[in-house]
Amino acid sequence: MASLGTRGCGLRALATEAGNAQDLKPSNYGQPLFPSHPHLVRPHELTPGIPADEYERRRRALMDSLPSDSVVALVAAPVKYMSGSSSYKFRQASDFWYLTGFEEPESAVILEKVSDSRGYRMTLFSSGKDSAKEKWDGARTSFEDVLAIFKADDALPIHAFPSQLKSLASVYSNVYIDLPNASSKRSPRTARSLLRYLSPSAQSRSEYESVVDSLSIPRRQPLAPLIAKLRSIKSECEQRVMRSAADVSGHAFAKTMRFTQPGVSESAIAAHFEYLCSLSGSQRLAYVPVVASGPNALIIHYTSNNQVVQDGELILMDAGCEYNGYASDITRTYPASGSFTSAQRDLYTAVLTAQKALIGQCTEVASLSLHELHRHSCELLRVELNQLGFRLHTGDLERVLYPHFLSHPIGIDLHESANSDRGEQLKAGMVITIEPGIYVPPVPQFPKSFHNMGIRIEDEVLVGKEHPIILSIAAPKEIVDVEGACQGLLGLQQY
Template identity: 85%
Template sequence: MSVRQLRLALQKPTWRATAPLRTCGRGLRALATVAGSAQNHKPSNYGQPLFPSHPHLLRPHELTPGIPADEYECRRRTLMDSLPSDSLVVLVAAPIKYMSGSASYKFRQASDFWYLTGFEEPDAAVILEKTSNSRGYRMTLFSGGKDSAKEKWEGARTSFKDVVSIFRADDALPIHVFPARLKSLAGIYSNIYIDLPNASTKRSPRTAKSLLRYLSPSARSNSECESVVDSLWIPRRQPLAPLIAKLRSIKSKREQQVMRAAADISGHAFAKTMRFTQPGTSESAIAAHFEYLCSLSGSQRLAYVPVVASGPNALIIHYTSNNQVIQDGELILVDAGCEYNGYASDITRTYPASGSFTSAQHDLYTAVLTAQKALIGQCTETASFTLHELHRRSCEFLRVELNQLGFRLHAGEVERVLYPHFLSHPIGIDLHESSNFDRGGRLKAGMVITIEPGIYVPPLPQFPKNFHNMGIRIEDEVLVGKEHPIILSVAAPKEVADVEGACQGLLGLQPL
């Protein structure tokens, strides 16, 4: 892509065309019209954005921004169809987490619970019972319901009636009856799919009390807790997460669109942050600028704590202190991405603080870029690679490129010293959707993975001195296709000319 083509792409972001109405994709007059139509719904009657209260975020048929209610229904039905008869599925919402005292973090729903329900409130649970009716299952959603006293402090919650009509539950019940209902059903079904906390450790013992706190934050007594837990300690209990992971590994067209939107928001933030960066700027200012731009474009949060590593700090793979000052002549490695409408983005770019690569920086950057582009080209179902095989090839590609730059590498030096991390991970609702992902499985069309080779040269005598203390990583999100991969993070400048053009303001972009 030429500098001119990238400039046009950045000035006309593609994510606006695939997303519903967004604040940054409409003119002020259209925005005022949309906002005016929602004024009668302030404050909202629901515990999350829905079309009646937030028409600027959702279309009428959508349950969450970009994802229609029918897709959630399809996910549940696909899961239940895959299970044997006489099966029960249990999922609970994420707990509220606290920074200090009663000051909580911004709530984020548990990923698998959200994937199947679209329900974004805490203190909730869902039970799916496999049945022989036309739907194939029965869904009971437990939540806090309406509570005027709590809502005065915390905001609206969705009524049980609306839970049934909007979220397509067969029944909606108060969360405090969840333990009793679970206990009664556990004795009926032969196959119970539920994920419990990890096995007991000295630091976090798996006691009956801790289990019920996980299963229901509104536990009423230890005896009730123990009876529920006892009903689950049976051979019929099976893990649920691996089954949902298989569904989540292949992204639907709607999911692909939301992920492209998330990547575009992050990519444009990268381009403007490159322009914003100057020697003397703090790493923390770079991180803040990136987050501000993402938030301004509709992102709900960053997907992870960003890495802004200047100079030798880039040799620390997960450097998140971000508390030093950028010096003239240094490279800056930024690993950052936003979360948008429930889906994460993950991009890494390395660029020169001065706006132009030095000769040595150019050579090492080109080596990593050449390897990365070759690896992206192999992210197809037809190529039939596994992540393990792609990682081995990344080591081979980087070894060839480095030897051409005068490195005299001994066996294992690439893997142990210069490139100590894995090439790739799946990405989607979670930044790393890899807990139940088989790195030895063949890539399939519809998967989204990262491709992120890197080289980190410590100041050791066996490596060419002009590359000492350079850390370069280039990371893109790649949608695996049948025969051709699609780079979702294409909006983030990557070619040498484009990176330098972004830094120097040649793309026609202002930093803010």
């Protein structure tokens, strides 16, 4: 199977690797850049693993896809609070980060389509330098560095964004903008929410009203579907970052299998996995992990992780880190005691056989969609279960034993599927998950030896022209490797 090299992107194996240059402390910038973080970012990169010119190509591709007389506006993610004034660790809005690489809150960008050689004009809005705030919250990038490093044509304070947006909305025929939280049923899909989201106290009521009026126009177009189309095909550099994210998670899986034993809590297993990922440079987990022991595995999204592992149980662990802006997503099922029982081995083999067959179909030449792959997964699992003595009736598989979908796109977001089409044929460069599972409730119509077993096996797969590449190859999956990891036979320490 093909492998991913490191040519052209300069991606380090680990984010904790020491650089030759001396780190600049404290940093002068609002995010890791080469002068302050040479152990993370190389000279030609804007963010770890992604060169500055790739962000330029992304913006150019977007603007080239738009009609003339178009303007694009995006805003950064808001700071989210856990309780009172205690905030969560900030994570940038995915589409905003994809186009700019800018990681500071209280920022926005406007791209105007023009006829010069670059094809667009970029104005980046941010907080700029403020020594009083930086005393408490750390450095922010200066407007001069926004121009020089992020290649903006103009750098303005964030409070200027509403008036600039209002002015440009009246000039351009096509205004591409997404309202914050537009996919949430709880949030009003209004232009007013955009402005309140940006700077609720910065503008007068009358100015808010005038900007709202300028955006409430028929020519306003959604932006997210256009960016989703670009994000669906991963560049070579993105593929390498995603392989590194999967490697970090995969190695953490192998060591966590060794760590697990009867009597340990599910929460300790989750904490061990997160610790190992952080040690390897992960900035955060990509999602709340599932660590489901025994019958808890029948709960598809079990995240309580608050019970104790018993001898003889299976552990279904669905977990993945976020590494340099890209998510990973892996599920493995393994025996707490280190060895599968006969029944556990049989059901595991059934799921694994189907999963490997499905991965083999993740190619462009196969001309399959996610919907078609899911139908194939149902057919394969039905055959495997019938061989194990299941007598399946209509609805038993899809409604009870295998109630979830097979796959989803993955990238900067764990589920890059809000604007994707499951009926679209797979193309080379897409990254998807393949995750069949069987969850057997303790009811008479299913063989008793499999009652209360939940088994899911999930890999990240890079779709190729003729051959798929499994990005999550570092996570043990074959029975001999899973048992070897659990028993410490692979030469891996648990820490």
